[in-house]
Amino acid sequence: MPARQSSRKDAIRNREAVLAAAEALFTRRESPEDVTMADVAAAAGVGKGTLFRAFGDRAGLLRALYEARLEPIRQAVETGPAPLGPATSPRDRVPALLDAILCFKLDNRRLALALEEGGSSSPYRAEHYERWHHLLRTVLEQIPGLTNSDFTAHALLAATRADLVEHLAGEERIPREGMRAQLANFVTRALVSGPLQGLTAEE
Amino acid sequence: MPARQSSRKDAIRNREAVLAAAEALFTRRESPEDVTMADVAAAAGVGKGTLFRAFGDRAGLLRALYEARLEPIRQAVETGPAPLGPATSPRDRVPALLDAILCFKLDNRRLALALEEGGSSSPYRAEHYERWHHLLRTVLEQIPGLTNSDFTAHALLAATRADLVEHLAGEERIPREGMRAQLANFVTRALVSGPLQGLTAEE
DNA sequence: CGTTGAAACGGACCCAGGGTCCGTATTCTA
DNA sequence: TAGAATACGGACCCTGGGTCCGTTTCAACG
Secondary structure (H helix, E strand, O other): OOOOOOOOHHHHHHHHHHHHHHHHHHHHOOOHHHOOHHHHHHHHOOOHHHHHHHHOOHHHHHHHHHHHHHHHHHHHHHHOOOOOOOOOOHHHHHHHHHHHHHHHHHHOHHHHHHHHHOOOOOHHHOHHHHHHHHHHHHHHHOOOOOOOHHHHHHHHHHOOOHHHHHHHHHOOOOOHHHHHHHHHHHHHHHOOEOOOOOOOOOO | OOOOOOOOHHHHHHHHHHHHHHHHHHHHOOOHHHOOHHHHHHHHOOOHHHHHHHHOOHHHHHHHHHHHHHHHHHHHHHHOOOOOOOOOOHHHHHHHHHHHHHHHHHHOHHHHHHHHHOOOOOHHHOHHHHHHHHHHHHHHHOOOOOOOHHHHHHHHHHOOOHHHHHHHHHOOOOOHHHHHHHHHHHHHHHOOOOOOOOOEOOO
């Protein structure tokens, strides 16, 4: 996967250097906003031209970093074992997927933040979002009695948005496990299906 | 409410002019990003200096517009009749609140979008968000058997985020009533309380 | 009214940061 | 090792938010 079929080796080397430097900068600096492209170039020991040729624009760089980090999870989801893999029952897989996403964002706060605010064009156009949404939607549809899978998928994903996670972890100081538990709880409730609603269950 | 105790009348007049021009521009133009401060100033027939003196910065202008639009809803929530007002039972009020928020964002798509992406510092620091969150959290706490009110409030509010609403309305072309119904459905499910979970209700 | 100080005006100006350009250096191929 | 192809890099451009300050307008007072 590292090669990226492209003859000249200096190009590949520089690409790696940029990736590494960017990753370091984004995790080190407080806010993604104060990592400029010039910073990245300098940290990688490379000119701005090189950087932009390799990644197109800022969003491209972010995307490259993000996808790289996401790869393992993607694998686990597509071909891995339960509870993430495709063999899992829908009702168990949905919470597992959202938990994985949450953990990912907790582990890559700055990066996810940088990518999601991005600026121009909403996060909903990013293809990695579309992938998650499509998958989640598909799994939700397999749960009998559940309707509005499309919207529900969006709404559940919204609960793991990078800036919310950042806020909960950073400002409200909610610990990792606490957040996971609360998300799991929330997801479970959202998955209640069937005609009954508004019920106040017996204590 | 228009006066804004400030002796000189040209100041007030200009303030109004800017507000009006900005409102027009934001609703007219496709994306909030291509409404520049210079545009607003020009459209209002005013110098940039005036604009910045009156509102501090871009975020200030957005906030002013937003708050003005939000005022009626705020009234309805604080002192109005059911289902938004404080006399409503929690279980009915929560969906009503979220529905109101959704409608507001549908009616002010561009503006809400502009304010929420904003750029620097997450939407979660905005005091209007804090107000909604605090209210919702408080109401949720009054529902017996419900825990994690804080997180739940965040998660429910996340389902009405401006860019999501924009995406659903703009890309997926979901009609207003459809979206309201789906949100209502989602909220209802999230409010299910009590020990039972994972149930597949009888058809 | 006319004066006068305070407050507001407005547009030239500054600056950061994303993105481009092109002359130069490097790499690959034969 | 010559030549073409490709990559390099930093000077440069441009947009857009925000500031500065000389000029104008307001309103309070005589």
